[in-house]
Amino acid sequence: MKNKITIVICTTLILSGTIFIPNIFAENIPIWVENTDSKSPELIAEMWVNGLINDDEFLRSVNDLIEKEIITIQSDSITNTSDLPDWLVNNAGWWAARIFTNSDFVFDPGYLKEEIYPCSKESGTKRDCLEETYNSYGLRTPEFEKEKPDNTFRIFTLGGSTTWGAGTSDDETWPAHLQKIINEKITDKEVEVINAGTPGGTTKSEYGSIKNKLLFFDPDLIIMYDGWNDIPHPTDETFENWKSVCKLGKNEGFDTIIIVQATTHTGHRVLTEQEAPWIFSYIEYLQKSQEYVDTFEELDKVCTKTADFRKIFDYVQEPIFFDTGHTMSFGNKIIAENVFSVISPIYFGQTYSVIHSNLNSENNEPGTGVVYAAGADLSGKNFDNLNLQSAIFDKANLSNTNFKNADVDRARFAFANLTGADLSGKDLTGTILIGADLSDTNLTGTILKGADLSHTNLTGADLSGKDLTGTILKGADLSHTNLSGADLSGKDLTGTILTGVDLSGKDLTGAILIGADLSDTNLTGTILKGADLTDAIITGAVLTGVDLENAVLTYTILNCEGDLKDKTGIQVLQCYIAMLTQSCKFWIFHLCN
Numbered sequence: 400m401k402n403k404i405t406i407v408i409c410t411t412l413i414l415s416g417t418i419f420i421p422n423i424f425a426e427n428i429p430i431w432v433e434n435t436d437s438k439s440p441e442l443i444a445e446m447w448v449n450g451l452i453n454d455d456e457f458l459r460s461v462n463d464l465i466e467k468e469i470i471t472i473q474s475d476s477i478t479n480t481s482d483l484p485d486w487l488v489n490n491a492g493w494w495a496a497r498i499f500t501n502s503d504f505v506f507d508p509g510y511l512k513e514e515i516y517p518c519s520k521e522s523g524t525k526r527d528c529l530e531e532t533y534n535s536y537g538l539r540t541p542e543f544e545k546e547k548p549d550n551t552f553r554i555f556t557l558g559g560s561t562t563w564g565a566g567t568s569d570d571e572t573w574p575a576h577l578q579k580i581i582n583e584k585i586t587d588k589e590v591e592v593i594n595a596g597t598p599g600g601t602t603k604s605e606y607g608s609i610k611n612k613l614l615f616f617d618p619d620l621i622i623m624y625d626g627w628n629d630i631p632h633p634t635d636e637t638f639e640n641w642k643s644v645c646k647l648g649k650n651e652g653f654d655t656i657i658i659v660q661a662t663t664h665t666g667h668r669v670l671t672e673q674e675a676p677w678i679f680s681y682i683e684y685l686q687k688s689q690e691y692v693d694t695f696e697e698l699d700k701v702c703t704k705t706a707d708f709r710k711i712f713d714y715v716q717e718p719i720f721f722d723t724g725h726t727m728s729f730g731n732k733i734i735a736e737n738v739f740s741v742i743s744p745i746y747f748g749q750t751y752s753v754i755h756s757n758l759n760s761e762n763n764e765p766g767t768g769v770v771y772a773a774g775a776d777l778s779g780k781n782f783d784n785l786n787l788q789s790a791i792f793d794k795a796n797l798s799n800t801n802f803k804n805a806d807v808d809r810a811r812f813a814f815a816n817l818t819g820a821d822l823s824g825k826d827l828t829g830t831i832l833i834g835a836d837l838s839d840t841n842l843t844g845t846i847l848k849g850a851d852l853s854h855t856n857l858t859g860a861d862l863s864g865k866d867l868t869g870t871i872l873k874g875a876d877l878s879h880t881n882l883s884g885a886d887l888s889g890k891d892l893t894g895t896i897l898t899g900v901d902l903s904g905k906d907l908t909g910a911i912l913i914g915a916d917l918s919d920t921n922l923t924g925t926i927l928k929g930a931d932l933t934d935a936i937i938t939g940a941v942l943t944g945v946d947l948e949n950a951v952l953t954y955t956i957l958n959c960e961g962d963l964k965d966k967t968g969i970q971v972l973q974c975y976i977a978m979l980t981q982s983c984k985f986w987i988f989h990l991c992n
Contacts, residue, residue: 440470444498447491448667448710454491454776461494476503483770483785492775492795495667500714506669506771507716508789511811511831514673515718515727517566530568539563540574540594547617551589552746555613557605558624561660562596564731566721571728572596573624576735584739585747601628602640609644618653620703620746622738626660626688627724630681634690638698645702654703656741659691661734662724665709667774669793670720672851675813675833677723679854679874704741711737711753778816833871878916903941 440461447457464470481488496504514520518528534542547553556562556574564572574594581590595613597604602625609621621644629637641657648655663670663677664685670678688709695705711733712719719730726734736753743751770790778798782805790810797812799819807825814834823843827850836856843861849869856876864884874894882900889909896916903923910930919939931951938956 440464440498444495447495448774457491458489458494461498470498486780487770487772487777487785490772490775490777492773493771495774496714496771504714504771506769506791508769508791508809508811510716510718511669511671513671513718515721517721517727526566529566532569538593538595539569539572540592543591543593543616545616547591548589551591552619553591553593553617554620554622554742555593555595555609555616555618556622556624557600557608557613558596558660559600559628560596560598561627561724561726562594562624563598563600564594564596565598566725566727567731568728571731573726573731573734573738576728576732577738580735580739584743584749584751588747596624599628601625601632602637602644603632606640606644606647610647614647614651620654620656620742621648622656622658622742624658624660624708624734624738626691627662627681627684629691630684630687634687634694637691638694641694641698642701645698648703649701654745656704656706657695657698657702658706658708658738658741659688660724661709661711662688663720664688664723666713667710667794668712668715668719669773669791669811670813671718672831673718674720675831676853676873677720678834680723704745706737706741708734708737 443452443457443460443464446452447454452460461470465472493504496506516523517526522528531539533539554577556577562572562574564575569575572594574592574596578590578592581592593616595608597608600608602623605623605625609618613621623641623644625637625641641655645655645657662681662684663674664682665688692707692709695707698705712730715733717729719726719733721727733753736751740751740753743749770787772795773791773793774795775792776796777792777800778796779800780797781801782803783801784804786806787802787810788806788808790807792815793811793813794815795812796816797820798816800817801821802825803821803823805825807827807830809830811831812835813831815832816836817832817840818836819839820837821841822845823841824845826846828846829849829851831851832855833851834854835852837852837860838856838858840860846866847862847870848866851871852875853871854874857880858876859879860877861881862877862885863881867885867887867890871891872895873891876896877900878896878898880897880900882902882905886906887902887910888906890907891911892915893911893913894915895912897920898916898918899920901921902917902925903921904925906926907930908926908928910927912930912932912935914934915932915936917935917937917940920937921941922937922943922945923941924944926946927950928946929949930947932955933951933953934955936956
């Protein structure tokens with residue numbers, strides 16, 4: 400029997416209509432779709448998400464599955480009520496969301512501005528207010544008998560601080576939530592979930608803990624929730640640690656399940672404004688986590704099961720992370736639900752599906768769902784005169800597009816490719832463009848006041864005369880950018896690339912240039928009073944007449960042949976330097992008169 404997916408529409412949210420794919424996608428159906436019924440909607444959506452098929456192939460495949468009634472559509476869809484063109488309403492990103500959520504997927508951007516903290520915004524990621532208690536074995540879990548009671552199934556959960564429960568109270572960790580779910584769902588046997596997570600734990604330390612301590616508590620199942628903390632270690636080492644635990648389990652009589660964890664980097668979640676900047680911390684996890692998953696085929700030969708949790712938060716329209724990878728009670732409950740869905744068929748004889756009721760917001764009026772095009776390839780499209788208010792273009796390919804006369808108020812372009820796009824004359828005040836590629840983008844007359852341009856690629860852009868008040872430029876690539884007339888005084892330019900930029904005569908008083916790259920930059924006559932140049936690179940920069948009064952130059956990297964003489968009358972700088980590498984670079988340890 401064919402697998403079917405029904406897009407269930409909530410009539411209180413949208414008006415009736417029929418979802419259809421433009422005729423262009425009805426031609427040239429991929430051979431693998433024509434010749435087999437084994438490709439489920441979820442599989443083709445997964446293939447698109449993983450880049451194995453492009454947008455056109457995906458949408459042609461969806462159309463074919465609709466014609467074969469493998470995908471069936473109810474009549475009250477949002478699509479037919481929209482004035483937007485079919486290519487936009489039926490983009491690949493929206494179709495993937497519909498398939499994965501088994502709904503018409505109405506996106507509510509309201510959660511994007513919400514913030515979550517363990518205690519308060521003022522305390523940031525600190526957790527002083529939280530209850531953290533330990534049992535007599537030093538574990539953050541209730542007391543349990545060393546000798547396992549008869550008819551008891553004992554589960555140990557291991558991992559780093561994400562398992563231990565950083566940012567949550569004792570009863571809000573994901574192991575605690577897993578215990579609650581099991582208590583509710585499983586009534587015919589006693590099951591213990593014991594949280595053996597430790598802050599900073601790695602697969603190596605977990606293997607040692609299992610072998611030297613937990614083994615003596617007679618575990619039935621070990622669940623290892625890992626990935627983030629193993630970043631500094633070779634993938635082969637992580638693989639061997641997992642494999643060693645699984646082999647130990649075979650010898651000692653316990654099962655092992657390996658889970659690769661989610662962080663802000665993974666999956667295709669539309670991140671909140673609080674979450675998005677964290678993606679640039681430990682960014683190497685994006686590649687590392689894939690390397691971990693690539694070991695699953697070998698691990699499955701010795702382990703009970705492996706599971707990839709990197710996408711479990713996709714399409715959940717609530718704040719999840721309060722930093723790079725730590726979640727609070729709501730996110731931990733989702734982790735626990737997914738863990739239960741993995742173990743339930745194996746140990747409890749039940750199939751459990753994770754369903755989130757918050758995917759479609761009740762705040763949306765009928766037919767008012769915003770455009771959702773996350774990850775879609777819309778390159779070369781003409782958005783002229785379209786209403787794109789609050790549209791979601793995160794990670795979309797928008798290269799060589801035209802936004803003339805389009806209403807982009809509150810639209811999001813985080814991590815989008817906007818190379819060659821025409822954004823001339825657009826008011827992007829407060830727009831989220833974090834991580835976007837704006838190289839060769841037409842920004843003539845564009846208003847960027849208060850826009851988030853952190854980590855954007857603005858190579859060669861003309862920002863002359865722009866009002867950058869409130870504009871966030873941390874980590875942006877501004878190499879060879881025209882910044883004449885732009886006020887950068889007091890601006891936070893941490894990690895910004897300014898190579899080849901003419902900053903001569905600019906007032907950068909109080910600017911934060913920590914880790915900035917100023918190599919080959921023209922700093923003639925630049926005022927850097929009180930500027931923080933810690934870890935900055937200024938090799939090859941022209942420093943004639945630079946005012947460095949009270950500037951912080953700790954660990955600033957200079958060319959050993961650079962001329963540090965002040966041409967404006969301040970005494971010659973005397974520096975105590977130490978070689979950083981064998982190349983011609985040095986650290987400045989101290990600045991004296």
